[in-house]
Amino acid sequence: MYNLLSANISRLWLNRAFWVTLLFMAMIECSFAYILLDQNSTRVDLILFASLQVVGILISIFYSLFLGTEYNDGTIRNKLIVGHKRETIYLASFITGTVAVTIIYFIWGLIGGIFTLVSHASVNITISQIMLIGLAYWLACISYIAIFNFIGMISSNKARTSIICILTAFILMFAGLLCYSLARPGFLPQYQVTIFQFLFDFNPYGQIFQTMSVDTITLWKLCAYALSLITLISGFGIYIFRKKDLK
Numbered sequence: 001m002y003n004l005l006s007a008n009i010s011r012l013w014l015n016r017a018f019w020v021t022l023l024f025m026a027m028i029e030c031s032f033a034y035i036l037l038d039q040n041s042t043r044v045d046l047i048l049f050a051s052l053q054v055v056g057i058l059i060s061i062f063y064s065l066f067l068g069t070e071y072n073d074g075t076i077r078n079k080l081i082v083g084h085k086r087e088t089i090y091l092a093s094f095i096t097g098t099v100a101v102t103i104i105y106f107i108w109g110l111i112g113g114i115f116t117l118v119s120h121a122s123v124n125i126t127i128s129q130i131m132l133i134g135l136a137y138w139l140a141c142i143s144y145i146a147i148f149n150f151i152g153m154i155s156s157n158k159a160r161t162s163i164i165c166i167l168t169a170f171i172l173m174f175a176g177l178l179c180y181s182l183a184r185p186g187f188l189p190q191y192q193v194t195i196f197q198f199l200f201d202f203n204p205y206g207q208i209f210q211t212m213s214v215d216t217i218t219l220w221k222l223c224a225y226a227l228s229l230i231t232l233i234s235g236f237g238i239y240i241f242r243k244k245d246l247k
Contacts, residue, residue, distance in 0.1 A: 001088055001091070001092060004079065004084060004088060004089065004092035005092050005095060005096065008092055008093065008095075008096035009096060009099065011066075011069075012066070012096060012099070012100055015065075015066050017061070017062045017065040017066055018062055018066065018100055020062075021058050021059075021061070021062040021104060022103070022104050022107060024058065025055070025058060025104050025107070025108050026107055026108065026111055028054065029108050029111045029112055029115075030111060030115075033111070033112060033115035034115075052108075052137055052141075052208055053208060053209070055141055055144070055208065056144050056169045056172060056173065056204060056205055056208070057166070057169045057170065057173070059101060059141065059144045059145065059148065059169070060144070060148055060165040060166045060168065060169035061162070061165075061166060062100070063097055063100070063145065063148045063149070063152065063165065064148060064151070064152060064161045064162040064164075064165035064166065065158075065162060066097075066100075067093065067148070067149070067152030067153070067161060068152065068157075068158025068159070068161045068162060069158065076089060086238070086241050086242050087238045087241070087242065089241075090149075090153055090234075090237060090238050090241045091234075091238070093149055093152070093153060094145065094146065094149045094234060097145035097148070097149050098142055098145055100145075101141045101142060101144075101145050102138070105137075105138055105141055109134065129216065132216065132219050132220070132223075133211055133212065133219065135223060136207060136211045136219050136222045136223050136226070137207075137208060137211055139207075139222075139223050139226035139227060139230070140204045140205075140207040140208045140211070140222075140226050141204075142226065142230055143204040143207070143226045143229045143230055143233075144169070144204050146229065146230045146233040146234050146237075147168060147172075147204070147229075147233055148165045148168070149234075149237065150233050150234070150236070150237035150240075151164050151165050151168065152165065153237060153241050154237065154240050154241060154244060172203055172204060172205045173205045175199075175203060175205075176200060176203045176205035176206040176209060177205075177209075179196045179197070179199045179200035179203065179206060180200055180206065180209065180210075182196040183196040183197040183200050201221065201222060201225050202225050202228075202229060204226070204229070207222045207225065207226055210222075
């Protein structure tokens, strides 16, 4: 596992898509924060988390390009030839994606924190709540990685991987917005509202969308949903990848 992670991280440092995504996310956070500086009622949670609404799309572009080279360059086949197990290869890929997203998340949070200090934004939530919101956002980002890693590891074509990942990001976004609309009380019977609310909570985009406007109990519930999604997708992905013909 260590050798696989070391090789993957080395590839990550040399991957242009990663650095472009990191730079672009930093620019988005700077732009959001700069616009919010003009508003006297700017809240610290808005400066820190508002720009994350687009993170799923950015992750889909970067990570699909990163994973696509695994098959195109014969990297996965070479890993199998030298004796690495398939589940180890799959998990190493997921951990690499998690590291990449965590770095992007940290830089983005650092920029948001600097703007928060400069703007003297109003703080109407506790530090522990900010940390919990940050945890929920981070787990939602890792959920995206789990989904895109699943797609990338079972797809053997770079172009197809990119298209499917990007389409999935948009589908999750529009499905989340649809579930949000249908989950509002008064439109549908209560049992249907409950179903759509569950789908909205289980959707990574839905988790990001509502994180700033829910209570502590709901935040912990969103974290649990994210962990469940990560576990289910990764477990199913390992099962499929074990049976995949890589010849």
